[in-house]
């Protein structure tokens with residue numbers, strides 16, 4: 001069975017209602033139940049916050065309609081997590097907000113698709129999808145609030161990043177706001193790290209150009 005990675009935006013969201021809903025359900029399972037981020041609990045079992053929906057872009061890894069991984073990108077010109085909830089985390093350098101800067105949040109992979117220290121293929125496919133989508137919409141920088149354990153992993157992937165403020169303990173994990181450069185070189189090194197040999201995002205009309213998991 002082939003897996004695809006899709007970029008879902010306001011333009012094509014209507015075609016992906018089922019996948020978007022499934023991804024909210026999976027996010028609830030992962031962030032509320034597994035990671036115990038209790039603030040995100042919702043009685044309907046769909047993890048959605050005020051930044052979801054219109055204006056948010058989603059990168060989803062999908063197996064025949066089943067969402068197995070994903071991530072979210074939001075223009076920093078819109079209200080987003082760092083601007084509305086954690087602005088103090090960017091106190092040292094200030095929060096970059098511009099048309100070419102997107103905030104990256106909610107990076108997840110379904111439990112059965114995680115691969116420990118083997119540079120997870122599904123995780124890699126989603127991250128490459130995030131970078132490809134950024135490049136396709138003219139985003140050259142991403143901001144993010146990340147747990148510190150990501151830093152060596154970003155380093156290994158060849159990311160260039162700078163901290164925006166001091167680390168803080170959030171939900172029991174040391175976390176830090178960062179900005180990261182998005183360019184062809186970062187995409188190439190991230191592909192190489194995950195052993196992905198070409199573009200991962202399928203187009204709407206054509207078949208996906210690349211399978212990221214063997215059938």
Ligand code: COA
Nearest residue numbers: 030105106107108109110113114115116117119120123149
């Ligand atoms: N704390 C510390 N290190 C972590 C971690 C955590 N919560 N989650 C992952 N890691 C590190 C570990 O080094 C891990 O290797 P190990 O299990 O051998 O120690 C490595 O990342 C790989 O993680 P793993 O989950 O096995 O595989 P993956 O690379 O396929 O997926 C994630 C990584 C983050 C996508 C996946 O763990 C996930 O979806 N987690 C839940 C959602 C989440 O916390 N997302 C990040 C915040 S938005």
